[in-house]
Amino acid sequence: xxxxxxxxxxxxxxxxxxxxxxxxxxxxxxxxxxxxxxxxxxxxxxxxxxxxxxxxxxxxxxxxxxxxxxxxxxxxxxxxxxxxxxxxxxxxxxxxxxxxxxxxxxxxxxxxxxxxxxxxxxxxxxxxxxxxxxxxxxxxxxxxxxxxxxxxxxxxxxxxxxxxxxxxxxxxxxxxxxxxxxxxxxxxxxxxxxxxxxxxxxxxxxxxxxxxxxxxxxxxxxxxxxxxxxxxxxxxxxxxxxxxxxxxxxxxxxxxxxxxxxxxxxxxxxxxxxxxxxxxxxxxxxxxxxxxxxxxxxxxxxxxxxxxxxxxxxxxxxxxxxxxxxxxxxxxxxxxxxxxxxxxxxxxxxxxxxxxxxxxxxxxxxxxxxxxxxxxxxxxxxxxxxxxxxxxxxxxxxxxxxxxxxxxxxxxxxxxxxxxxxxxxxxxxxxxxxxxxxxxxxxxxxxxxxxxxxxxxxxxxxxxxxxxxxxxxxxxxxxxxxxxxxxxxxxxxxxxxxxxxxxxxxxxxxxxxxxxxxxxxxxxxxxxxxxxxxxxxxxxxxxxxxxxxxxxxxxxxxxxxxxxxxxxxxxxxxxxxxxxxxxxxxxxxxxxxxxxxxxxxxxxxxxxxxxxxxxxxxxxxxxxxxxxxxxxxxxxxxxxxxxxxxxxxxxxxxxxxxxxxxxxxxxxxxxxxxxxxxxxxxxxxxxxxxxxxxxxxxxxxxxxxxxxxxxx
Numbered sequence: 054x055x056x057x058x059x060x061x062x063x064x065x066x067x068x069x070x071x072x073x074x075x076x077x078x079x080x081x082x083x084x085x086x087x088x089x090x091x092x093x094x095x096x097x098x099x100x101x102x103x104x105x106x107x108x109x110x111x112x113x114x115x116x117x118x119x120x121x122x123x124x125x126x127x128x129x130x131x132x133x134x135x136x137x138x139x140x141x142x143x144x145x146x147x148x149x150x151x152x153x154x155x156x157x158x159x160x161x162x163x164x165x166x167x168x169x170x171x172x173x174x175x176x177x178x179x180x181x182x183x184x185x186x187x188x189x190x191x192x193x194x195x196x197x198x199x200x201x202x203x204x205x206x207x208x209x210x211x212x213x214x215x216x217x218x219x220x221x222x223x224x225x226x227x228x229x230x231x232x233x234x235x236x237x238x239x240x241x242x243x244x245x246x247x248x249x250x251x252x253x254x255x256x257x258x259x260x261x262x263x264x265x266x267x268x269x270x271x272x273x274x275x276x277x278x279x280x281x282x283x284x285x286x287x288x289x290x291x292x293x294x295x296x297x298x299x300x301x302x303x304x305x306x307x308x309x310x311x312x313x314x315x316x317x318x319x320x321x322x323x324x325x326x327x328x329x330x331x332x333x334x335x336x337x338x339x340x341x342x343x344x345x346x347x348x349x350x351x352x353x354x355x356x357x358x359x360x361x362x363x364x365x366x367x368x369x370x371x372x373x374x375x376x377x378x379x380x381x382x383x384x385x386x387x388x389x390x391x392x393x394x395x396x397x398x399x400x401x402x403x404x405x406x407x408x409x410x411x412x413x414x415x416x417x418x419x420x421x422x423x424x425x426x427x428x429x430x431x432x433x434x435x436x437x438x439x440x441x442x443x444x445x446x447x448x449x450x451x452x453x454x455x456x457x458x459x460x461x462x463x464x465x466x467x468x469x470x471x472x473x474x475x476x477x478x479x480x481x482x483x484x485x486x487x488x489x490x491x492x493x494x495x496x497x498x499x500x501x502x503x504x505x506x507x508x509x510x511x512x513x514x515x516x517x518x519x520x521x522x523x524x525x526x527x528x529x530x531x532x533x534x535x536x537x538x539x540x541x542x543x544x545x546x547x548x549x550x551x552x553x554x555x556x557x558x559x560x561x562x563x564x565x566x567x568x569x570x571x572x573x574x575x576x577x578x579x580x581x582x583x584x585x586x587x588x589x590x591x592x593x594x595x596x597x598x599x600x601x602x603x604x605x606x607x608x609x610x611x612x613x614x615x616x617x618x619x620x621x622x623x624x625x626x627x628x629x630x631x632x633x634x635x636x637x638x639x640x641x642x643x644x645x646x647x648x649x650x651x652x653x654x655x656x657x658x659x660x661x662x663x664x665x666x667x668x669x670x671x672x673x674x675x676x677x678x679x680x681x682x683x684x685x686x687x688x689x690x691x692x693x694x695x696x697x698x699x700x701x702x703x704x705x706x707x708x709x710x711x712x713x714x715x716x717x718x719x720x721x722x723x724x725x726x727x728x729x730x731x732x733x734x735x736x737x738x739x740x741x742x743x744x745x746x747x748x749x750x751x752x753x754x755x756x757x758x759x760x761x762x763x764x765x
Contacts, residue, residue, distance in 0.1 A: 058206035068178030074136030080179040085186030103591040105135035109152040123156040133181035138593020139172030145595030147377020155271035156247040158527035162271030167376030168253030169235035173287035188281035214437040215240040239274040240439025245489025246497025248444040249274030269441035300632030316381040326384040331410035335361030348450040352534040356423035414532035415446020421473030438487035447529035460513035500524040526551035540575040568614040576726040587644035646747040
């Protein structure tokens, strides 16, 4: 199609050479007046905040006030990679981390995403990008690292959906080299819901198509669309191991070769992610009763084999698929020539990026849908519309249970029969969200707002919705059953941004490997595990290579949950790129500084206390008699043998109530233990001593602590 872009402003700049993984400057764009500010990055910023999410948070802290709302002009979207981001050959080194004030939580949101944008942004000259202000026109921004210019365009007539838009802009800006382009865009669903995602692209040279990864959580795509940004485009050319100008290239080559070789050798023996992606998780979660089914009521279903690896391995287009150059995990699979049976692409062949495990579980089993093709179609349209598949899946599952319980009726849903398993109704809701119409417009506001609307408008029981509405802090749960895993309950409830697996994915280590059987081990894991995961977000790395593929002798090591051989390699990797000597313990300390800063940032925004670290009871135990009966032997055994409860003559409802009291007390005890281990007050606030120890005792940080009753 003919693209109409009206150039508003062009700013030339001189791109500095990357030095030890850093360009030592960041780029600020004001969308309201098309102004550009280039800011220096000093050694203190690098020492304290490292890069990636750390840089994002530091820039955001200075851009927003404690009263800033998600749709205020001063809400700032920040995107950064990290010092190791953009290294070809070291597995998982192409990540971007995006932050903003979330429409669903009202606080700091971060999202980790693949694609080429973050590395290309850095190589174009900038360690981080911040975008503030709003415009009424559709704005396209080009950050051109080859010609060293930043251009603002007003656009007319561009496609609405993310897939078509990114393809058109790639062709428009590529100058015959599409691999040089990475586009960030949202879509109509991001405009019409509060759960919008961002699509980050890379060009698949083998298939000659634009491919996509999503920064999905917390509605950052909605912020992007609200600002009037149609797309941000980065342009860069050749990448090699020298592009980051590492401090010790030979050491980097050595550790990269070791890690890549291990991935290639062990992945086929373990999870086969280079062939199956994350679909291998479906049968594992189902076998261990951890696959969310019918809004997290149950953890398994005999139909799970219909939506797992055994099916998708035959649907995925064969090939070696990584979302960054040279990543040997290569898990970014997709389905070629899929033909949707609904919506604007009905009857047309499309390429579907995915599905990943989270989408399969959220838009499949959790909605009672066990048809792989329906999951593919929901996956495709969520990406095209720019909405988060996790929030869509968890949100619709909540709606379906409300419908089946009679909390809402057909009259409320606009005639949709939203029973579990109704795939046509689920797809119709997705299309309504994309268009901002009908009952889908309500569903697109997220579970926290739905609970309020259902109670006020339809008279639904607020207490039962609080128990079954799977959100915390305003963010929908990602797709793991946590009833039998206290560690994962804490991982979700204590996560800074809300219940997302990237911060504390302890479910596998706790329930599958049984690496932390004691209460003390669970509490300790809730300290170190989020720190390792945070560190990947500081450096521009993917978490999968760390503990999804492990050394063959890992189970025989002192701390198998930590996969210390890999952690030691990461320390060597950091040292070889930045020249800053790092040990495994240093990685924890780096992360602690940023992690605690983000907790205090939440406090600045009016959150970040114990009261905000709650979870719906379904995350901890059975809400209904039916749920209890589905695990009756297990629950009866726990009450009698572990807790010494006499259950003779007790009804199921009475046993549900007894178990609830016990499990809520366990969760409270865990909160207290984790806060103490992290150096926080009993109310969940970092102490001044902790801030000092971590070097984040800036005057404005101490002011926030003092305003919240934490004094020196």
